[in-house]
Amino acid sequence: MAEFSQNRGKRRDGEALGSAVDFLLANARLVLGVGGAAVLGIATLAVKRLIDRATNPRDEDDAKEDSWKELSLLKATPCLQRRPPPAALSQSVPLRAPSPAAPGGPEDADVREAPQPSSPAPSLCLTFQERLLAFEQNYVTVPVARVALAKQLAGDIALELQAYLRNKFPELPFGPLVPGGPLYDGLQAGATDPVRILVPLVLEPGLWGLVPGVDTVAGDPRCWAVRRAQLEFRARGSSPWDRFLVGGYLSSRALLELLRKALTASVNWPAIGSLLGCLIRPRVASEELLLEVQHDRLELTVAVLLAVTSTLAGEHLLLAWPLEGLAGNLWLQDLYSAEAARLRALDECDAGTRRRLLLLLCGVCHRHPVLRRLGRGHLTQVVLCLGEEEADWAEEALGERFLQALESLIGSLEQASLPCHFNRSVDLLAGLREEEIDDLGFALFRGLQAPELLLAAG
Known part of the structure; x- marks a missing residue:
């Protein structure tokens, strides 16, 4: 009986908070204008759902699914798209010791170097761009x-x-x-x-x-x-x-x-x-x-x-x-040959780094226990789309394009759809189960928040 009263009290508190949020949204247009109300509406959506979850506990998997989808809504808001780059991209971060060579036995091996002693980590700090280039040298480039x-x-x-x-x-x-x-x-x-x-x-x-x-x-x-x-x-x-x-x-x-x-x-x-x-x-x-x-x-x-x-x-x-x-x-x-030819043609037009971005995405996902479900076909579609939309493909923009590719993948997973670049009727996510899509979205969202940790995974 006491537990029932406690739950009823939680629901009343939740209803009161929900009513306050609804009142705030109803009057936001008068105070903030249309643009401000839109931003506030999306931001408070996550708050309302947190209240709902507090008064109606659910499974851990449901909470994880909502977390990456709701939080990624903030990045989709037009007023928030011009946010400053993540701290990991523009500021120094502590350098972790490089992890061992890519794991896995013969079943997921292709061209793998013999184990070599790892060099001691230098004492200086690196930006995300520098860490990305170091990851490319250590785990992506094949001698x-x-x-x-x-x-x-x-x-x-x-x-x-x-x-x-x-x-x-x-x-x-x-x-x-x-x-x-x-x-x-x-x-x-x-x-x-x-x-x-x-x-x-x-x-x-x-x-x-x-x-x-x-x-x-x-x-x-x-x-x-x-x-x-x-x-x-x-x-x-x-x-x-x-x-x-x-x-x-x-x-x-x-x-x-x-x-x-x-x-x-x-x-x-x-x-x-x-x-x-x-x-x-x-x-x-x-x-x-x-x-x-x-x-x-x-x-x-x-x-x-x-x-x-x-x-x-x-x-x-x-x-x-x-x-x-x-x-x-x-x-x-x-479609591998067509995709490779298109990437090569785009890079030759501006001496770009689209193919390097694809290599980095493949290397990161292959080393990640969850993201390895994303194969070359999935990642190629994202790079092709970015490659034809973005203008700056100099090496200095590689870190920014990498983070942008993660955002694009999260958007596709939110829609549970990734159309093929050469055949829009083919959905490359059709073979994934709903729980697999949720796991991928959650892992990518966490990687977007801390990309330097994503490079250290594996």
Whole structure:
């Protein structure tokens, strides 16, 4: 009974405070004008909700969700957008000792240097811009010698795999295997991305056509279907790829399974690794086709990607990808090459640092236990958007652009939507659960308030 009276008293106090806030808002326009009332309204919104939470306790997860969303409303107010930069950007902050090299085992490793003794921290203090550049040097930049060795190993593995496929499946016309990816485009951030080896399918002209994913039963705008054509004139069996047809369409799932069995059970990786001076093992537990490469000077992850790259696809690069549900037999449109080319073109226009910003975001998120859910695709969209809107991309503005990218990500998470730059119908956050979006938003908001701590995470 006493507890009930206490709760009722809290509710009365809350109602009284709420009434006072409502009265203040009702008369704010007379005292402060329209602009001042708008600012006060948003500010007091958070106060009212704090009162509600005090009188109606809720779960910790609900409180966390509201905290980052409500507080970030203040930054969206037009009158508050021209705020001074965070103290970490313009003032000195104590320098923490650099944390060890990026954590993680072979499952999240790509190009990783052998552990090196950390140098003692200097006694001086650094601004956020200086800390950001130090983070870039310590955790983002890949030494030239490591890049060269990784390219050599990837090229040798591609040649060995190509010889195996031609001997194992002489009836299937695979094209030349092509290594590539961020490492080859200067977009490799420490240990964030695998080297890609494309295994192109050579499809006969006139026997195949493309159907947009939205026009299929899957209704997926990310994908395309590869349809068999001319069946009335060229019956099944006219093409060696006909054995992988499902319902008249070339099945990416069937081809993935074929290559998966070959990589995990047939290829003599110990012999190939011995020839190349390294240890190569397929990652059996992964749905993607990944190879772990261990060399005495680096560790490398290689992604083997079946691709449709002929004139049939035009400008599209279509990948066999482990998709779920009705999209399982479709081909995922890969936009990496288009994104990398657009970033390169924007940077060349003004000698900008957009690609450096992307590398920094990838490095920070990869080292963070929560933010690692944000992949290169998510971060690239943010940088592309900023890259075409902002004018100043000198190195001196890198810290400001970094914080601006965090704000942009928070805004996308608030809306639970991040449209693809090259296909606005594709939402890159569609695959995340609501609780994952809340965790990301909370982590980013805390990082925006103390960015120097975000650099030290991991």
